[in-house]
Amino acid sequence: xxxxxxxxxxxxxxxGLLSALGYLLAWGVLHGRRDGPGWEKLTGCRYAxxxxxxxxxxxxxxxxxxxxxxxxxxxxxxxxxxxDGRLAVIHDGDLQRxxxxxxxxxxxxxxxxxxxxxxxxxxxxxxxxxxxxLFAGRAPLIxxxxxxxxxAAELARRxxxxxxxFSIDYCVESFDPRPLLWLRRHKRSVLxxxxxxxxxxxxxxxxxxxxxxxxxxxYNVFTRPDFVAYRFGDQERLAVRLCRRSGVRMAYxxxxxxxxxxxxxxxxxxxxxxxxxxxxxxxx
Numbered sequence: 001x002x003x004x005x006x007x008x009x010x011x012x013x014x015x016g017l018l019s020a021l022g023y024l025l026a027w028g029v030l031h032g033r034r035d036g037p038g039w040e041k042l043t044g045c046r047y048a049x050x051x052x053x054x055x056x057x058x059x060x061x062x063x064x065x066x067x068x069x070x071x072x073x074x075x076x077x078x079x080x081x082x083x084d085g086r087l088a089v090i091h092d093g094d095l096q097r098x099x100x101x102x103x104x105x106x107x108x109x110x111x112x113x114x115x116x117x118x119x120x121x122x123x124x125x126x127x128x129x130x131x132x133x134l135f136a137g138r139a140p141l142i143x144x145x146x147x148x149x150x151x152a153a154e155l156a157r158r159x160x161x162x163x164x165x166f167s168i169d170y171c172v173e174s175f176d177p178r179p180l181l182w183l184r185r186h187k188r189s190v191l192x193x194x195x196x197x198x199x200x201x202x203x204x205x206x207x208x209x210x211x212x213x214x215x216x217x218x219y220n221v222f223t224r225p226d227f228v229a230y231r232f233g234d235q236e237r238l239a240v241r242l243c244r245r246s247g248v249r250m251a252y253x254x255x256x257x258x259x260x261x262x263x264x265x266x267x268x269x270x271x272x273x274x275x276x277x278x279x280x281x282x283x284x
Contacts, residue, residue, distance in 0.1 A: 032248065036191050036226035039249060041169040042140050042270060046261070047074040049254045049274045050091060058098065060089050061123040065131050074139040076253070076272045079128055079159055081151040086110040087128035087162055093146060099125070106148045128159065132166040140169035142229075142251070142272065144195065145179045152178035160190050173229050173251070177219035184224055193251060194220055197231035215239070227251055227270070232260060 051057070051064025052071060058064065060077055068075045078091040083106060093104050099116040105125075113125045128143075135141055143163065145155050156172070156179035163170050173193035174180055183192045199211035206214065213219055216239045217228060227249035230240050235252065243250065244267065251270035255261050264271050 032194075032220060032223075032225040032227070034247075037189060038169060038171075038191055039226065042074075042142075042171055042191070043268070045074045045140055045270075047076045047140075047142050047270065047272045049076050049272050051075050051077065056121060058118040058121055058123055060091055060098075060126070061118050061121070062126045062130060062134075063121075063123055065126075065134050069134040069138055072139060074141055075135065076142040076144065077128075077131065078144045078146050079155065080105040080146045081148075081155045081158065082106065082108055082110050082113060084109045085154070085158065086113075087155075087158055088113055089126045089128055089131055091146070093148065104148075105146075106151065128162050129165075132163065132168055136166045136168045140171075142193075142270070143170055143172050145172060145174040145176065147174065147176040147179060152176060153182045155179060156182045157186070160187050171226070173227075175214065177223045180219075180223035180225055191226045192223070193227040193229045194223060194225040195229045198234040198237055201234070217243070229253060229270075229272075232264065 048064075048068040050059035051061065052067035052073065053059040053061065053064040056063065057067055065075055065077070077089050080088045080090060080093065082088050088105055088110070090098060090105060092098060093106065095101050095103050095105065095108075095116065098118050101116060105113070110127065117124055132141075143159060145159060147155055159172065160183070171191035171193055172179075172183065173195045175195045177194065180192045180194060183190050194217060196214050196217060199206050199215045203211060215237065220228075228240070228243050229251035230237075232252040232255055234240070250267060251272060252264045253272040255264060255271055255273045256275045261271050261273060
């Protein structure tokens with residue numbers, strides 16, 4: 001009996017040690033900075049994923065953003081750098097899905113993009129400086145930086161310079177840790193977030209190391225983000241649970257039901273949602 005008690009005590013001590021190591025891991029590797037300015041200005045609002053898009057208002061179009069702003073929502077949007085250095089608001093790097101043509105955003109000039117249309121509408125790919133006046137003084141924005149192999153630092157710099165010309169509250173996020181590292185070094189006043197999901201389930205062209213590092217938020221040790229933006233369906237990943245337990249600020253994407261929205265907001269997370277026809281309550 002005494003030996004059994006010793007074994008149980010040793011097991012309990014080992015479990016406690018592992019738990020403590022887990023918290024140290026969360027604090028030392030996953031944790032970002034706690035004192036990033038302006039987080040409170042982003043809470044209390046819901047964010048329409050690529051605008052309030054629907055019939056006649058394609059995703060990331062001026063029509064979709066106008067709908068979101070008029071309804072009182074914030075918006076999440078995506079920014080690419082064009083060949084001539086303009087900030088195009090579009091999700092895919094490849095133009096086929098949204099514009100029906102081959103080629104990539106970074107290969108096109110602003111004039112070439114402006115000649116294209118989104119889907120079967122008259123809407124075109126907008127530029128960031130065209131979107132921002134819709135939200136200035138009304139609602140905040142979550143801006144995702146979409147990088148290619150050459151553009152990380154330049155995209156981050158140009159984006160925050162453009163945003164800072166307007167009276168608007170915002171944060172910046174990216175799957176790519178490089179622009180977040182640039183912001184940490186050169187623009188610490190900007191709230192920055194590490195985007196991620198379970199890349200083991202959805203590789204998205206990532207190599208093995210990147211899948212491991214992004215899924216488990218290992219780049220946080222270098223970028224020290226102000227928040228983590230994780231796919232809501234993957235929220236039970238160990239890295240996400242450790243983040244929540246250690247007080248890391250969270251954002252979740254993309255929520256499509258009231259039950260999920262309420263659950264996320266109870267955690268204090270920012271909510272990025274779609275399917276707005278189902279949403280009937282006050283936006284912000």
